[in-house]
Each structure stands twice: as structure tokens, then as C-alpha cells.
Amino acid sequence: MKNNTPVIVGVADLPLENGKFAGGENVLQAQAKAALAALDDAGLKMSDVDGLLTSGVWGLNGPGILMPVTVGEYLGITPRYMDSTNIGGSVFEAQLGHASLAIQSGQCEVALIVYGSAQRSARARSFGGRPTDLNFQYDVPYGLANPVGTYALATMRYMHETGARPEDLAEVAVSARRWAQLNDAAFKRDDLTIEDVLNSPQICDPLRAADCCLVTDGAGAVIVTTSERAKDLKSQPIDVLGFGEAQASLLVSEMEDLCRLLPAEMSSRRAIEMAGVSLTDIDVMQLYDSFTITVLLTLEAIGVCKRGEAAQFVRNGRIAPGGAFPINTGGGGLSNMHPGMFGIFLIIEAVRQLRGECGSRQVDDARLALVHGTGGYLSSGATCILGRA
Amino acid sequence: MEYNKPIPVVDSDSEPFWASGLSGKLKLPHCSSCGKFHYYPRTLCPHCHLTDLSYKEVSGNGTIYSYTVQRRPAGNEFKDDVPYIVALIDLEEGPRMLSNIVGLAPEEVAIGQRVAVQFITVSDSISLPVFQVQK
Numbered sequence: 001m002k003n004n005t006p007v008i009v010g011v012a013d014l015p016l017e018n019g020k021f022a023g024g025e026n027v028l029q030a031q032a033k034a035a036l037a038a039l040d041d042a043g044l045k046m047s048d049v050d051g052l053l054t055s056g057v058w059g060l061n062g063p064g065i066l067m068p069v070t071v072g073e074y075l076g077i078t079p080r081y082m083d084s085t086n087i088g089g090s091v092f093e094a095q096l097g098h099a100s101l102a103i104q105s106g107q108c109e110v111a112l113i114v115y116g117s118a119q120r121s122a123r124a125r126s127f128g129g130r131p132t133d134l135n136f137q138y139d140v141p142y143g144l145a146n147p148v149g150t151y152a153l154a155t156m157r158y159m160h161e162t163g164a165r166p167e168d169l170a171e172v173a174v175s176a177r178r179w180a181q182l183n184d185a186a187f188k189r190d191d192l193t194i195e196d197v198l199n200s201p202q203i204c205d206p207l208r209a210a211d212c213c214l215v216t217d218g219a220g221a222v223i224v225t226t227s228e229r230a231k232d233l234k235s236q237p238i239d240v241l242g243f244g245e246a247q248a249s250l251l252v253s254e255m256e257d258l259c260r261l262l263p264a265e266m267s268s269r270r271a272i273e274m275a276g277v278s279l280t281d282i283d284v285m286q287l288y289d290s291f292t293i294t295v296l297l298t299l300e301a302i303g304v305c306k307r308g309e310a311a312q313f314v315r316n317g318r319i320a321p322g323g324a325f326p327i328n329t330g331g332g333g334l335s336n337m338h339p340g341m342f343g344i345f346l347i348i349e350a351v352r353q354l355r356g357e358c359g360s361r362q363v364d365d366a367r368l369a370l371v372h373g374t375g376g377y378l379s380s381g382a383t384c385i386l387g388r389a
Numbered sequence: 390m391e392y393n394k395p396i397p398v399v400d401s402d403s404e405p406f407w408a409s410g411l412s413g414k415l416k417l418p419h420c421s422s423c424g425k426f427h428y429y430p431r432t433l434c435p436h437c438h439l440t441d442l443s444y445k446e447v448s449g450n451g452t453i454y455s456y457t458v459q460r461r462p463a464g465n466e467f468k469d470d471v472p473y474i475v476a477l478i479d480l481e482e483g484p485r486m487l488s489n490i491v492g493l494a495p496e497e498v499a500i501g502q503r504v505a506v507q508f509i510t511v512s513d514s515i516s517l518p519v520f521q522v523q524k
């Protein structure tokens with residue numbers, strides 16, 4: 001019987017200079033280059049691609065319209081499976097699940113997941129300009145800067161309920177920076193102390209600039225195929241063992257419990273169950289760090305620690321290089337790069353860790369990884385469990 | 390006085406809500422099937438998914454569930470207001486609203502404070518509910 005277990009056979013991201021595309025690429029050029037590099041990593045050709053999954057905040061008539069068609073046309077391919085799910089930065093963990101299902105059911109054989117954003121080059125990031133219709137009519141008039149405002153409200157409540165201190169949040173940022181210092185490609189590599197974080201500019205109380213992810217360009221690609229096809233390929237295949245996705249609220253006023261990241265709870269439980277592993281088997285985690293609070297809420301939601309205990313958990317460098325619980329080993333969205341939707345880079349880093357390609361930041365004998373994306377305003381979550389055979 | 394900040398694009402769900410403050414009352418949709426209020430206003434009850442809804446007056450009293458002080462404005466229209474307080478208010482009747490705390494220095498706001506509604510009329514059909522801490 002043919003083995004159609006989904007495996008990742010290629011990953012790539014585009015090099016940046018000072019947080020911008022080195023060649024001044026636009027979003028289509030950047031995605032094309034990332035796709036070619038990932039195919040090259042796999043030993044496949046563009047003409048092998050018959051499934052295309054992409055997402056983003058660029059596009060015709062505003063974000064999202066005809067996105068896979070635009071990318072597919074530019075790449076010169078005519079995929080028979082496409083996906084343009086657009087649920088924020090967690091989308092690529094969701095799309096890795098979708099690609100896996102499509103591959104298992106024979107809808108496609110070689111899936112390309114690809115993303116690009118030139119937001120730093122375009123100076124496109126702003127707190128203003130959101131529409132005031134539909135759901136947004138209830139929060140934009142009150143001047144909540146989003147996404148940071150939603151995360152600030154969650155942080156304030158979290159500190160109130162758990163006694164977590166600004167120093168604990170800062171620990172997450174400092175740990176990310178220490179990982180970034182081991183990653184030549186990371187944008188922010190200068191020394192960062194707890195005190196530096198606590199003295200960084202105030203944005204939305206209690207969050208400061210150093211609690212917030214970077215604003216950079218970025219493009220990445222992931223190639224998924226069957227384990228059967230992977231036998232003839234040059235790269236070491238990484239198994240997609242489990243996945244799950246979930247959504248909760250768009251508006252922060254709809255979030256019943258600001259200290260409980262429900263989408264992460266739901267998606268991670270399903271992914272772990274599907275993979276047939278237990279949380280303690282995981283060697284390395286990549287957890288979306290849009291803000292320092294996101295990491296604390298995610299650690300609790302996926303069950304690494306109990307409610308209210310994540311602040312204590314991360315103290316004394318536990319999640320930093322050399323610590324007992326390595327996460328976000330490339331430096332994360334806080335210090336490596338963050339091109340609007342970071343989730344694809346979590347997958348890429350996990351694959352590199354599982355292949356043992358990470359040099360001085362390599363986690364010893366990493367065989368099992370958990371990747372979790374959080375999207376929107378604590379809105380959506382998607383989890384994947386990846387493993388080295 | 391001209392109001393220069395973003396105002397809601399009213400639809401038939403929200404029209405009675407935004408207009409309620411014009412007469413100094415806060416009204417929210419109430420479901421006669423499950424007996425619960427909800428916010429923000431919808432065509433169906435988000436609790437039981439039935440549609441037996443009518444607007445009813447609520448007390449306008451609540452407590453601060455969480456807040457943030459915006460040190461950076463949410464766009465240029467808010468730049469003269471910083472620092473300003475955005476808060477989540479748990480109303481006595483159940484729903485949670487996002488709004489502003491007005492008339493209070495940012496260093497004096499705290500979770501758990503009791504607040505009462507007041508209104509800022511921004512057009513002929515829209516009055517924004519905001520909240521003031523009860524002394």
C-alpha cells in the first residue's frame with residue numbers, strides 16, 4: 001500500500017538586511033524566491049507543485065481576494081488544490097493541517113505553503129485606519145490601538161489575577177533576544193536586559209515597546225508531500241504527526257476570560273491527541289510571540305504549566321538558550337523578525353531544529369516539535385506536531 | 390462643536406444602541422427566549438441563537454474588568470488625547486463593553502472600580518457610551 005503520510009520536505013526564508021528584503025522585492029517576487037528556495041531544498045521543481053496555500057494582507061481590492069490565483073499565476077503553475085484561509089498569523093499552522101489532509105486524500109501531491117510581506121519597506125504598519133463598520137464599529141471609536149491594545153488588556157488582567165510582574169514579561173523578551181544572538185539571520189541581536197525592557201517606551205500599559213513583536217519584511221515557504229514521494233528526495237523528511245485549529249473572538253470585549261487562550265487550548269489538545277504523543281515528549285516548542293503575554297498565555301493554554309504559573313515558569317532563563325525548556329529558538333517575532341503574519345517562520349524553525357541544522361542554537365537531539373500560532377486579537381489558534389522519523 | 394474622531398457606521402443591528410444615549414439611557418438587546426442581554430447588538434442572540442430580541446434599558450453601572458492606558462494614539466485622530474484610558478466594563482446586567490474611562494487621571498484607574506455610564510453625542514443619531522468612576 002502506498003504510504004501517503006504527509007511530510008515536510010522543503011523550507012526556506014528570504015534573507016533580510018536591517019529587517020527589509022535585501023533585494024527590495026515586492027510581495028510576489030519575495031514569495032517566488034522563497035518558493036524556489038524551498039523547492040530547491042526539497043529537490044523538487046516548480047512544475048511539481050499541484051497544491052498552493054497562501055495568505056496575507058496584500059492583494060486586489062484589499063487583503064485576501066484571489067490570493068492563491070494571483071500567486072499561482074505569477075509562479076506559472078495551475079494547482080488543483082488551493083487554500084487562502086486568512087485567520088491572522090496562525091494561518092500557516094492551519095494551512096499545514098489543510099495541506100496534510102489534501103495530500104492524504106489525494107487532492108494534491110506536492111503542496112506549497114508560501115507567504116510574503118514587505119511591510120517594513122512599505123512602512124505599511126499603523127495603529128490607525130481600521131474601518132468603523134461591522135464588528136469594528138464597537139471598538140475603533142474608543143481608540144483601542146490594535147492588535148497591541150487587546151494584548152495590553154489581557155496583560156493587565158493577567159497581572160491582576162496572577163501577580164505576574166513586568167519583570168516576568170520582560171524575561172520572555174530577553175530570552176527571545178538571547179536566542180536571536182545565536183541566529184545570524186535575526187534582525188535584533190544587540191544585548192537586551194530586563195531593565196532595558198522595563199525602560200523601553202510605553203505603548204499601551206502595561207506593554208512597552210520591547211514587549212511587542214518587530215515590524216519587518218519577510219517571506220517563507222514550506223513544501224509538503226507524501227512520505228512515499230519523499231523517499232526519492234534529497235532532504236530529510238519531517239513528519240506532520242498532528243494538527244488542530246480553533247477560533248474564539250475578534251473583539252476583545254467578546255473574550256470571556258482574558259487569562260485563558262481558548263483557541264490554543266482547543267487546537268493544541270487536538271493536535272497532541274492526533275499525534276498520539278504526550279506534552280512531555282516534546283523536545284522543542286515554537287510558540288507565536290506577537291507580544292510577551294502571548295507566550296505566557298500559550299504556555300498555560302497548551303498545558304505546559306497551570307493557570308497563572310507561566311510567569312514563574314519562565315523566570316531565570318528557563319526558556320532561554322541553555323534553559324530546560326527551549327522555545328522560539330530563532331529569536332521569535334520579538335527579536336528575529338515579524339512580517340505581519342509570523343506563523344510560517346515558526347514551522348521553518350521547527351523543521352530546521354528537527355533536521356539538526358541550527359548550529360549554535362541547536363537543541364540537542366530534537367526529535368519532536370510543537371508549533372503553535374496565534375492570530376488576530378487573541379482570536380485564532382492552530383497547532384502542529386512535527387517529528388523526525 | 391465638530392467631532393473629528395472615527396464614528397460608528399451604523400447598521401440596523403446597532404442603530405437603537407447608538408441612538409439610545411441621545412435620551413440619556415443605555416439600551417441593549419435582550420432575548421426573551423433565554424432572558425439574557427447581549428453586547429454587541431446582533432440579529433440573533435449569541436447565547437441561544439434565537440431571534441426574539443428587543444431593546445431594553447440597562448442600569449449603565451458596572452465594574453472595570455481590565456484597562457489599558459494608551460500612550461500611543463490609535464491613529465492621528467486620537468493624538469491629542471494621549472494618554473487616555475480604554476477599558477472593558479462588566480455591566481451589572483452581564484454584557485461586557487469596551488469603552489473609555491473619562492474624567493480620571495491614568496494613574497488613578499484600577500481593575501474592579503465601579504463605573505457609571507455617560508454619553509458623548511457625536512452626531513444626530515449617535516451618542517457614544519463612556520464611563521466615569523463612581524466616587
Ligand SMILES: [Zn+2]
Pocket residue numbers: 420421422423424425434435436437438439
Ligand atoms: Zn437568547
